[in-house]
Amino acid sequence: MKKIAVLTSGGDAPGMNAAVRAVVRTACENGLEVYGVIRGYNGLINGDFIKMDLRSVSDIINRGGTILYSARCKEFATEDGMRRAIRTCQEWGIEGVVVIGGDGSFRGARDLSERGIPCVGIPGTIDNDIACCDYTIGYDTCLNTIMELVDRIRDTTESHDRCSVIEVMGRHAGYLALNSGIACGATAILIPEVPFDIEKHVIERMKKTQRANKKHFIILAAEGVGVDVKALAAEIEAKTGVESRATVLGHTQRGGYPTAKDRIMATRMGNYAVKLLMQDIGNRVVACQKEEVLDYDIFEALNMQKSIDMNLYNVAHEVSI
Numbered sequence: 001m002k003k004i005a006v007l008t009s010g011g012d013a014p015g016m017n018a019a020v021r022a023v024v025r026t027a028c029e030n031g032l033e034v035y036g037v038i039r040g041y042n043g044l045i046n047g048d049f050i051k052m053d054l055r056s057v058s059d060i061i062n063r064g065g066t067i068l069y070s071a072r073c074k075e076f077a078t079e080d081g082m083r084r085a086i087r088t089c090q091e092w093g094i095e096g097v098v099v100i101g102g103d104g105s106f107r108g109a110r111d112l113s114e115r116g117i118p119c120v121g122i123p124g125t126i127d128n129d130i131a132c133c134d135y136t137i138g139y140d141t142c143l144n145t146i147m148e149l150v151d152r153i154r155d156t157t158e159s160h161d162r163c164s165v166i167e168v169m170g171r172h173a174g175y176l177a178l179n180s181g182i183a184c185g186a187t188a189i190l191i192p193e194v195p196f197d198i199e200k201h202v203i204e205r206m207k208k209t210q211r212a213n214k215k216h217f218i219i220l221a222a223e224g225v226g227v228d229v230k231a232l233a234a235e236i237e238a239k240t241g242v243e244s245r246a247t248v249l250g251h252t253q254r255g256g257y258p259t260a261k262d263r264i265m266a267t268r269m270g271n272y273a274v275k276l277l278m279q280d281i282g283n284r285v286v287a288c289q290k291e292e293v294l295d296y297d298i299f300e301a302l303n304m305q306k307s308i309d310m311n312l313y314n315v316a317h318e319v320s321i
Helices: 016-029 040-046 079-092 103-114 139-159 175-184 198-211 229-240 260-278 298-303 310-318
Strands: 003-008 033-037 049-052 096-101 119-123 163-168 188-190 217-222 244-248 284-289 292-297
Touching: 003 016, 003 040, 003 079, 016 033, 016 096, 016 260, 033 040, 040 079, 079 103, 096 103, 096 260, 103 119, 103 298, 119 260, 119 298, 139 163, 139 175, 139 217, 139 260, 163 175, 163 229, 175 188, 175 217, 175 310, 188 198, 188 310, 198 217, 198 229, 217 229, 229 244, 260 284, 260 292, 284 298, 292 298
Parallel strands: 003 033, 003 096, 096 119, 119 284, 163 217, 163 244, 188 217
Antiparallel strands: 033 049, 284 292
16 A cells, blocks of 8 residues: 545544544655545545645644634535545545544444455544543543543632532443543433433532532533533522523533643544555554554444443442442
């Protein structure tokens, strides 16, 4: 394999640029031509490529977002879109593609691989919800961003003896809410993996801590719980008498300089992905398991199920009274 491409797809995640950098430099150092695909699978369909070299990725390891841009691409999910993408790869002589993104991006990589374009996926998503991985690029940065923002909100919450109900990202997974809740000492943590009961998970806990003379409260809710945090705050105030406010952190969680952990893991994964393609190995997902970088069959990876650590969930509630 002598010519490869790299793209970022789906939601952006801090550390994606570090992964792109590692892919480009590993490829260049080993005599491969490498092209950046602009705006994910849209660029793959439309031939929106840029030739990349060692200097094209200088000074991006510290930057959030993705210099290749990202986008959703409904057209790629159609057979016609897939054929156009394959034809574009053939016209440009692209023999393999590194896809940086989440589950949806990997499904696209799987479909390309089935049709003869070897792909290697690198997990880049703040939700940490790729089943074959202990850790995904962007998660650590997002976790630290949430912690900093919640710490700031706590200052006002404590000053006014309030309850702050804070929504964090995590549509299908509660890893961000659970671990940031532990890091911030939240009174209650609401995650999609545990059916929500306001009396059990919030009101009873707040009343118990009130009896221990606590007067301010942090409630962290993953967006996947499906609760309107403004309505939840109003209900908490009505049932406890504690003035309550709601905050949705939103896309503030996605941006910012990636942490050292995200930069290092992204670099290791990007390097590993190119080494697979150099051996003409595709249909793989690069993963981190117990700090070791390895790879899985892409079909196997997409069929895996990831479960929340309920022991950690129980620990969080035992120490947050």
